[in-house]
Amino acid sequence: MRFDVANFLAPLVLVVVFTACAHQPKTLVSAGGRLDVANDLDEPVELFVFGGREALIEPGSTVFLDRLPKRTVNCLAVGVISGAEWTRTFDLTGSNPVRWGLKLNDQAASPGMAKNIGAVIIDNRSEEPVRPFINGKTLDLVFPGIRTAFKGIPIGKVQIVTVGAQTESKFSTNMELTPGVTLVVTVEKPGSGVRVKNSSNIKVKANIKIADETSIRFLEPGDEYLLQKLAPGTTVSIIAEDTVGRIFWSGSIVPENGKVSEVLIPSPSGSLSVLSEFNQTINILANGNLLGTCPALGATEFVGLVPGVSKLQAASQDGSVLARGLVKISTDETAVWFIRPGSTRESGLEEGMVTIINQTDETVLVRIDGSxxxxxxxxxxxxxxxxxxxxxxxxxxxxxxxxxxxxxxxxSTNAALEWKITPNNSILAISNTRDEAVRILIDGKEFAEIAAGDNAELQVPAGERQFVAAGVFSMTQLAKRLNLPAATTTSLVLSSPFATVKVLNTQVSTVEIYSDQGILGVVEGGQSALYDNVTPGPLRLVARSIDRPIQWTVLVNLDAGDVYNWNIGMQSK
Structure with a gap:
């Protein structure tokens, strides 16, 4: 999403051609009535013809309408900030376009007052309707391709939030609204997204992996988690565990570009039948979680259980444990557990054992069947x-x-087995294309120093690692999480630690380009410039006209190596 801010404090000359319903000097799309409206005021205006809204015209812009009725029409222009109204009647029966110029010295039919209010224009360039919220107030939907002005906004700090009606993509910003200023908020087409929903009957630990990063979300039944702003082609992998740590479902998805795909975590597929010889109602627990009750001298079946070995307990209504058991739950058939008086000692099949030998140089956490x-x-x-x-x-x-x-x-029955845990290593092949040497740190420890233009292969313990490459002279750092499989080679190219901003000034006036780092340069009207030493991260770029009271602002989040193209003054059609 991009936020463009234009400060309209005096008459401006900004020419915008709306091609959706505009005429050109060439052949018309339709032979309708033709009206050109030029806004030379110091505020945006909304144009209405016979009460129908035709256009939103910013200061210095002109719209060309060519599909109006070929007869006499009543037109109304309303100032977005002041609320002032201008009315005119035009005869559109001729073959040539009629021109209406709105000027500062024109007498308004209704002057209006706007000393302490401003306006916000939502320019929706996405493919779905968006719902704006300004200072917490819910506003009308803005449909795709539409620019809508919301007037009467008190000056001061303004919180602007937009939410996609279909994808629920959410964007927000805080801005300063001053008298006579119109804020233009442009809603771009969102990136891909994935909505992970727990449709199971248990609390789920969702392990969500994107590239080399893994995040964990605990989801109650019915809860969901939304991933946004995913790059095209991103693979999202999800592993679902129960609260004991047993995996019961996994899957992956590549969401469609610009849309939010939904992933449903299903209920586990294991089942258990309990047959009771107790003459009272019994509570049945699995791994400490209450499954339900079993009637006196009866039976019951539980579904949606996580496959694997479960520790079962049968308890009376006062909490006393009457029976214990180890039962293996599977997806192939329903497990059966018989409970009877006197079975408080844990029962099960004839059990085996395993000896695990840790031959690595670090402590290892062990899980058996996910527990x-x-x-x-x-x-x-x-x-x-x-x-x-x-x-x-x-x-x-x-x-x-x-x-x-x-x-x-x-x-097997009474088996005694052995498993040796041996160390694993991975090869990290690094190519340093920077113009300076870099120090390589793995999990905070310095591993190597690679000269500018050199390559190196490092033996690194396999697994997920925190990787940092720091410039020896510039001290600029690249930090990321790497998942290094054992006995494999992972290649990594170290490119420029900076981002690049390309500026095209479509205005006639010269502009100064600023960022959070200070002034980047000056770009004359109709010219372009490239700034390739921009520090990555959240960035506010400002283009300020040197001879007119107008500026454009865009908020971006750039990674190292990113190239951002900024066309100053371009408006949506």
């Missing part, structure tokens, strides 16, 4: 029992490096 089972110090072994016959997934995560280790074992 956290504890830590193993560097170079130490640890035994884990209570594994019922069947397949079990083992995973370990280095607490310092974040390196992941995975294995699957087949447990």
């Amino acid at each position: 956290e089972r504890g830590r193993i110090e560097a170079g130490k072994p640890r035994q884990f029992g209570g594994l019922i016959p069947g397949s079990h997934s083992l995973s370990g995560a280095g607490l310092v490096s974040g390196t992941l280790f995975n294995s699957v074992i087949e447990v």
